[in-house]
Amino acid sequence: MTAVTVPAGVEAPRLGSRIRWGVSDTLTLTRRSLLVWLRVPAYLMFTVIQPVMFVLLFRYVFGGAIPVNVPGGYVNYLIPGIIAQTAAFATFGTAIVLAQELKKGVIDRLKSMPIARSAVLTGRLVADTGRMLVTILIIVGVGYAVGFRFLNGFGPAVAMVVLATVFGVAIACISAYTGLAIGDEESVQAFGMIWLFPLTFVSSAFVPIASMPGWLQAFANHQPVTFVVNAMRAMALGGQLEPTLWPNLWRSLIWLAGIFIVFLPLAVRAYRRAS
């Protein structure tokens, strides 16, 4: 083989450069994932078209039949809920791609290379967070086109997007865990349906919980999506919802912290054991 000088990176790492490499490896893998996402129109379609369809469906088909008591009517009620659901559904991709990479041996290849051990998982999560953020902003734009308005100023609007994203990343940890633990694309997708659909629909995202039967209210009133969506709605709309912000926000943060504490280590462990 003709000589390209053996790169400095092939020498033993010093402690100081480890962090730099960890960041560099993560960014390389993030770039790789985003490149793939941009290269496949179907991915873009799935992550953008589907939530847009939901916006139109609920705004114009179901919305008229759902009475809500928020300033600006149902469209203002709907958009924060759709955004939370979109963030959660975006993690289907996280789980499916990890399962695919596992099956194809991509993860084996990466694990056999001298790269930062955390980079594969963090690269995936960073890329998916970027993807999620783009989708959220598109939904905000579509929301504006169908009549949604932020009524509480710019700062809280940004805070709402941030909360939606942090929520999405927490869900992405669960999805990453399922993807790596199950390791089969179709099973992962089917399993995603089983937990993500009830979690997002049986909440305050689309309809007032008071309209549900009592046994379902018991679940809907205490699950994280409800707290997150209520907090997002209070941030976006303010006014009469202002008093509901803190009770929902602190419950959201406790839930999200709990999800991170449980599922991030599980995902890391599943990655280490994955084969």
Add this chain to the structure above:
Amino acid sequence: MSQFNGVDGQPAILVEGLTKSFGEVRALRGIDLSVPRGTVLGVLGPNGAGKTTMVRILTTLLLPDGGRAVVEGHDVVRQAAAVRRSIGLAGQSAAIQEELTGRENLEIIGRLYHLRRSQARSRAVELLEQFELADAADRAAKTYSGGMQRRLDLAASLVGQPRVLFLDEPTTGLDPRARLGMWDVIRSLAAAGTTLLLTTQYLDEADELANEIVVIDHGLVIAAGTSEELKNRVGGDVIEFTVPDRHRVGDAVAAIAPLGKGEDEVGGEPHADPETGVVSVGVGSRGSDALTEAVRILDGAGIATRGLTLRRPSLDDVFLALTGHAAEEEDQPGSRRRGPRGRRRADGDRADGDRTDGDRTDSDRTDSDRTDSDRTGSEEIARSAS
């Protein structure tokens, strides 16, 4: 280059008493092997023999239960990071990003090896040329043929210029032409001085590419040596013929058995496949004399035969002699692929179920004492598993 390697006497890969179990299944039951620098070791065995498990341990993807493994002087458990800096791995499927181009795939791997952007770029160009992918460099890898994808995968495993390269069944699933192309590539890597460990279930592949071969079955090394040495263990030349009347296969075996026991004490028990009626017997170096005698005996016994031939032993014969069953057992759906060795496939279909006492005696005779007792254990495992 190879004559400068291993001056310190340290092998590129050293494996001692390696064991690994998955629940009840003992995938590796004490593997020992050593690969000198700059050589090619062929690890030969049927599906489920433990080949992939061993490669996964040597490439730090899996922790062993016992024993130790050292790659380029680094322990795979305690110095995994150092091992990863010296190895390349190409697994059973093409571990490439199909949506990206060949060039992008290699550049990203280069960046992960911390090459500067310009270095990663030139390394990618170099490898694309070496693997005859330059024309397809800017096409998405999903448009590549199977052979091209595997070549790209192999190129990816070489970006970091590994001193030791692990190829886990590099030609499984390729058509015969792509397979020959892959062989050329592997030969050129070996010629450039890379130490190679290559697993395969194709006997001709190991014969073609490897300096040394170890045969693995049920998690144990049951034989090791050069292709020539292994073939000699069968007992030199082989006489083979087909008995069209299946009821007379047993008679034919009994009749020609004396041929396998020449004065030179090489040779072996005859082998018969009751389904295809193919009978073979090792006849040492008594080649054409034995052939004449075979004609006389069979004629005298009134057994009609077809295609009576004298041939050099293949590794197929070796595997049959060592294990009592053919190498390419089709016990997993993934292994159902047509290859150039159609007849041995037929043997493989017979698998363990029809093994006769005659088979067992034969393989016991061929094995050394140590592997003999171990192998009996492996048969028990095989039986209890089936």
